[in-house]
Amino acid sequence: xxxxxxxxxxxxxxxxxxxxxxxxxxxxxxxxxxxxxxxxxxxxxxxxxxxxxxxxxxxxxxxxxxxxxxxxxxxxxxxxxxxxxxxxxxxxxxxxxxxxxxxxxxxxxxxxxxxxxxxxxxxxxxxxxxxxxxxxxxxxxxxxxxxxxxxxxxxxxxxxxxxxxxxxxxxxxxxxxxxxxxxxxxxxxxxxxxxxxxxxxxxxxxxxxxxxxxxxxxxxxxxxxxxxxxxxxxxxxxxxxxxxxxxxxxxxxxxxxxxxxxxxxxxxxxxxxxx
Numbered sequence: 688x689x690x691x692x693x694x695x696x697x698x699x700x701x702x703x704x705x706x707x708x709x710x711x712x713x714x715x716x717x718x719x720x721x722x723x724x725x726x727x728x729x730x731x732x733x734x735x736x737x738x739x740x741x742x743x744x745x746x747x748x749x750x751x752x753x754x755x756x757x758x759x760x761x762x763x764x765x766x767x768x769x770x771x772x773x774x775x776x777x778x779x780x781x782x783x784x785x786x787x788x789x790x791x792x793x794x795x796x797x798x799x800x801x802x803x804x805x806x807x808x809x810x811x812x813x814x815x816x817x818x819x820x821x822x823x824x825x826x827x828x829x830x831x832x833x834x835x836x837x838x839x840x841x842x843x844x845x846x847x848x849x850x851x852x853x854x855x856x857x858x859x860x861x862x863x864x865x866x867x868x869x870x871x872x873x874x875x876x877x878x879x880x881x882x883x884x885x886x887x888x889x890x891x892x893x894x895x896x897x898x899x900x901x902x903x904x905x906x907x908x909x910x911x912x913x914x915x916x917x918x919x920x921x922x923x924x925x926x927x928x929x930x931x932x933x934x935x936x937x938x939x940x941x942x943x944x945x946x947x948x949x950x951x952x953x954x955x956x957x958x959x960x961x962x
Contacts, residue, residue: 691748694900698741698893705889720882723875726829727882730822734886737818741893744811745900747772752904754778755911773807776800777912795945797912804908808901815897819890826883833876 709716720727754771771778777800 690752691745691900691904694745694896695742698745698896701892701896702738702889719878722878723829723833726825726832726875726879730825730829730879730882730886733818733821733825734889737815737822737886737890738893740815740818741890741897744815744897747811748900748904755908759911773804774908776803796948800912801905801909805905808905812894812898812901815890815894819887819894822883822887822890824883826880826887829879829883830876833873833879836875837873 751771751773754774
């Protein structure tokens with residue numbers, strides 16, 4: 688199987704490039720951050736949480752691949768006591784026997800196992816995708832918050848502007864002073880958009896890399912399990928399937944056994960009969 692460490696390298700390299708760019712423009716970024724430090728701080732907190740989740744999605748594949756390698760090579764102590772989580776139903780189905788030549792896996796079991804693994808991988812990515820949308824939402828929320836403050840400030844400046852018999856220079860100075868607050872509101876709006884959209888861009892790339900790692904893991908797992916469906920225990924009564932044709936009674940018995948096995952796998956995966 689492909690090693691997910693390749694995705695981890697790409698993710699780390701991308702983050703290093705982003706940090707280097709942020710370091711080069713640190714001064715304007717710090718000013719933009721302080722324009723609305725509450726919203727921007729919340730955006731950065733969500734970004735850090737999303738980065739941790741993206742790394743976790745890839746790192747959690749390592750013990751699964753170690754278990755598969757331990758099973759395929761038949762070396763029980765090669766990777767220590769590795770307990771898979773995504774492949775826990777598969778581990779129960781195959782048992783503790785590490786001699787993969789002795790494994791029997793029916794096509795129905797293969798379909799059920801792959802559906803369970805795919806659903807677990809998809810569930811792991813749902814939260815990461817939510818974080819990307821949350822960053823965009825926080826950026827837009829900060830934008831509208833700043834625009835509301837700008838509109839209110841401009842309205843106050845217009846209402847407080849009193850020409851009367853005052854000199855034009857004095858009126859213009861008051862107008863300049865009154866426009867400072869609306870400009871601060873614009874800084875709040877655009878700084879939140881900057882950090883929100885930038886954070887969603889970073890998390891989007893990390894999510895793509897995590898998705899690639901999961902897809903490669905699933906594809907290699909599917910190829911391996913598809914090969915296992917052609918293996919039959921040579922010491923069992925099922926070995927006659929290789930040479931003899933089944934009678935109708937034996938065929939019915941085999942179908943009943945496969946249905947019972949499929950129901951057992953569904954219970955292990957948390958599926959119901961209605962699903």
